[in-house]
Amino acid sequence: MVGIRPLVMTLFCFLFVLDYESTRAYAAAQTPSATVDARWVILDLQTQPGKKSLISIQMAIEDFYASRPNFTTRVVLHVRDSKQNAVEAASAAVDLMKNTKVAAIIGPVTSEEAEFVAILGSKTQTPVISYSASSASVSVTANPYFVRATIKDSDQSPLLAAIVKYYGWHDIIPVYEDSAYGSGILPSLIDSLQSVDARVPTALL
Template identity: 35%
Template sequence: MSSHFYVNKPKKLCLRFPLNIIYLFIILSINGVAAQNGSTKVGAIIDVNSRIGKELKAAMEIAAEDFNNHSDSGKLILHFRDSGRNPLVAASAAEELIKEQKVQVIIGMETWQEAVLVADHVGNHSQVIPVISFAAPPITPPLIQRRWPFLIRMASSGSAQMKCIADMVTAYNWKRVVVIYEDDGYGGDVGLLALLSEALQDGGAKIEHHLVLPRVLSSHV
């Protein structure tokens, strides 16, 4: 008997985003991220049409408003840019945010492809700008800290996430699962599915069927 188990890429709950981002803003303020005229400019690169992008935007706006209402050390100014989860668009947005808006930190990037391309572009500038990504690679590349010392990942690796899902399947003693996920348009799920399949096999289960939802559906959520 097959157990239908909905598997989606783990995401932080929207209600947890504001608190985590407030902590992040406080840390940036304490460590003096080159505040100018009593304000710190933050560049946010997100997919404005995706569910997670909408959640991130709302969370960052809430966090910035709360921070500004209680901070005596300065204010936060958010500059949002839409990447559409396109790494090249994200990199171009980062370039514009640095040159035109003079941001002191870049946050967002829902996919690892966006994060590393933005980090590569930021690395070409003489000034050091932290890049804080909500994405993480399926498997942490070797020497990642040496290549991108200013890239901060706020998500666990894909292997850890898939192991967690596999442990849930094992706990229910399911042997076959149906994986339902949204196509990101760049093949980023292929590596995660391979990791999930391996993790499930370790627990004596397997993926019986894949159901891929078109990405366009996320714009209506």
């Protein structure tokens, strides 16, 4: 489930850049009546979290312009459904980059999809903002145009270990998805658990 905090952080980043671009466009305009069309893109899923995120972003844009009626820049959202598939997400991103003037891509939701789109974004110098791709496998270092607006899985390991220590648990069996994204948290999680004297199955070591 998409948390409120990551979504708020994404909206903040989105509107911060929008504010900057709008101010710059307004300053560059020769007359108050000049119109600058800055096209922004959102790549989203047709799941409940995706629908709610899209509605939230649309409402944020409406509120932004309602409080700034003199801004000449207008945001156009081009919505594409990734259908919870990394290939579909990459295909949608390529289509958007080729056929529209893309300023940024918000989404997709999963880490697997985000990694595909982040690679394309870096090659085309298109910012990709994700509010839910928490896997460390999506590298910000390798993809400089990727913006992670949420907490990495590995950063949550010390918090989980603190809970284990508080309740005095000593034998822990992690349950995870058997994929690069599901198991990505294991190294940091095991280290954190061992630091509080908790044991994990030897098969994971």
